[in-house]
Amino acid sequence: MIYVRVKTWAPPGHVRTPAYLRGKTGVIERSLGPFGNPEELAYGHDGTPTLLRRVRFTMSEVWGPDCEAASDTIEAEIYEHWLEPAPTPRTRHHAT
Amino acid sequence: MPHDHPHDNGVSASGHPYRTDNDGALSYWQCMEIAVRELLVEKGVTTSSEIARQIEAMDARSPSDGAKVVARAWTDPDFRRDLLADASEATRKMGFDIGPMKLIAVENTPQLHNIIVCTLCSCYPRNLLGLPPDWYKTRAYRSRTVREPRSVLAEFGVLLPPDVEVRVHDSTADMRYIVIPARPEGTEHMDADALAALVTRDSMIGTGLPLDAAAF
Incomplete structure (x- = not known):
């Protein structure tokens, strides 16, 4: 599994990365695209071809200990430039 | 007068x-x-x-188009495989004009229940299912479905045991989603046309389940 972390940027404009996922770590579920970068398309630019990833997060990662069910999951499409490599979570090492 | x-x-x-x-x-x-x-x-x-x-x-366009797609996936294993691999191509080959829409089909299983939301706006597979229900566009549905999906599902009458994983799909960008609900029990004798009548709009969003065959 490839772990990625969503960057914590907070730019203005037409951004398709939901705020509730910024700073959260997930795994790449599948890769899509490339698609024109919507942050550029929205302002009349050509839209740099940008890879789109579907990233899977656990509820516990996104919402912390008061989530409804820790192992339920959220998947969202995140553009490549919003993702950075993340280490495999330590708990995974202990589990294996 | x-x-x-x-x-x-x-x-x-x-x-x-x-x-x-x-x-x-x-x-x-x-x-x-x-x-x-x-x-x-x-x-x-x-x-x-x-x-x-x-x-x-x-x-x-209406949910009955999506219902035909689901019913065929239930009865035609090759189509089901193609649909899960590339739902846009599979639905076009079936004869639906979905325009440029990029569709992903996600399948419910005994261990997994999928539900679709668009937290940023109101992305919905309109080119197959028609316009979304009004509640799909509300701030309540959009914000609560990612935060407390089991509570939202319970309000729709869908009660899931703890060992079934709930997977929320947030349509944040270029893809649109359709849920392939699990085929109801007791429908082995039914053909695709009869099965399509069991497939509700909400079962393809994930907020519902197909109708009970016994009711027919």
Whole structure:
């Protein structure tokens, strides 16, 4: 599994990365695209071809200990430039 | 003066107030839509009749189209495989005009329940299922479905045991999603046409389950 972390940027404009996922770590579920970068398309630019990833997060990662069910999951499409490599979570090492 | 309906205190015969006419001022974006539309027509980019045809084409799409796709996935293993691999291509090959829509089909299993939301706006597979229900676009559905999906599902009457994983799909960008619900038990004797009648709009969003075959 490839772990990625969503960057914590907070730019203005037409951004398709939901705020509730910024700073959260997930795994790449599948890769899509490339698609024109919507942050550029929205302002009349050509839209740099940008890879789109579907990233899977656990509820516990996104919402912390008061989530409804820790192992339920959220998947969202995140553009490549919003993702950075993340280490495999330590708990995974202990589990294996 | 002859009159075919009463006007008693602005209340209908059933006791409800009449809906007021929409006499309010146009919003900024309504003005913008009208201006852009009239400019496109004036400049010959499109025509009023072409716009009307496109609205009719969108209004003609309905959840029954998606229900046919689901029923075929239940009865045709090759189609199911193709649908899960590339739902846009599979639905086009089946004969649906979904335009440029990029569709992903996600399948419910005994261990997994999928539910679709668009937290940022109201992305929905309109080119297959038609327009979304109003509640799909509300802030309550959009914000709560990612935060407490089991509570939302319970309000829709879908109660899932703890050992079934709930997977929320947030349509944040270019893809649209359809849930392939699990085929109900006791439907082994039914063909695709009969099965399609069991597939509800909500079961393809993930907020519902297919109808019970025993009810038919």
